[in-house]
Amino acid sequence: MDKNxxxxxxxxxxxxIDLDFKSAINGLQKAGFTNxxxxxxxxxxxxxxQKFELGEISxxxxxxxxxxxxxxxxxxEEVDSLWNxxxxxxPREKLELILDLRSKYMVxxxxxxxxxxxxxxxxxxxxYRGFRMDDYFEETFLSFEMHMAKPxxxxxxxxxxDANLLPEETLFIDDSEANCKAAEEVGIHAHHYYxxxxxxxxxx
Numbered sequence: 689m690d691k692n693x694x695x696x697x698x699x700x701x702x703x704x705i706d707l708d709f710k711s712a713i714n715g716l717q718k719a720g721f722t723n724x725x726x727x728x729x730x731x732x733x734x735x736x737x738q739k740f741e742l743g744e745i746s747x748x749x750x751x752x753x754x755x756x757x758x759x760x761x762x763x764x765e766e767v768d769s770l771w772n773x774x775x776x777x778x779p780r781e782k783l784e785l786i787l788d789l790r791s792k793y794m795v796x797x798x799x800x801x802x803x804x805x806x807x808x809x810x811x812x813x814x815x816y817r818g819f820r821m822d823d824y825f826e827e828t829f830l831s832f833e834m835h836m837a838k839p840x841x842x843x844x845x846x847x848x849x850d851a852n853l854l855p856e857e858t859l860f861i862d863d864s865e866a867n868c869k870a871a872e873e874v875g876i877h878a879h880h881y882y883x884x885x886x887x888x889x890x891x892x
Contacts, residue, residue, distance in 0.1 A: 694854075697860045743832035783814065845874055
């Protein structure tokens with residue numbers, strides 16, 4: 689790793705937290721949401737999942753859209769549970785790695801996510817040895833709060849500006865090649881992480 693690196697920026701889904709798209713898709717399909725797979729994979733800003741990730745609709749509006757697309761009656765809690773089936777856990781060794789890195793670097797999170805997933809992650813994924821979400825990151829940059837998403841270069845530029853970071857001193861780690869390329873286009877060092885790789889090896 690470049691010895692000039694002072695800042696580490698992690699992606700969340702796929703890099704830190706393990707994901708299970710299949711369970712979420714199956715759960716929503718069983719509730720009658722027939723084209724959930726196509727909607728999730730859409731790359732335009734018109735689908736409900738994309739709008740929710742960009743903070744263009746609220747959690748209540750998202751739940752209402754899920755109900756409209758389903759053929760069973762779902763409570764808010766049931767919608768959230770189906771949607772959160774996508775999220776598994778953050779392996780303990782990754783949590784320990786982040787805590788260790790904080791003694792040497794400024795550590796940040798940059799994630800395309802939504803308010804329901806974020807609430808779940810804050811309550812469940814980072815609870816370890818008495819630590820909470822705030823103990824792991826200097827700041828978090830979230831698509832639904834920023835109204836922009838990777839791989840738009842603007843989200844990287846906004847992060848650099850808000851956190852007062854120099855791109856040449858910053859390493860970004862993501863499991864999407866497109867997101868890594870976008871980061872590199874604004875001068876940030878990027879590491880394309882492949883799911884299953886040993887994250888700690890990047891820092892050797």
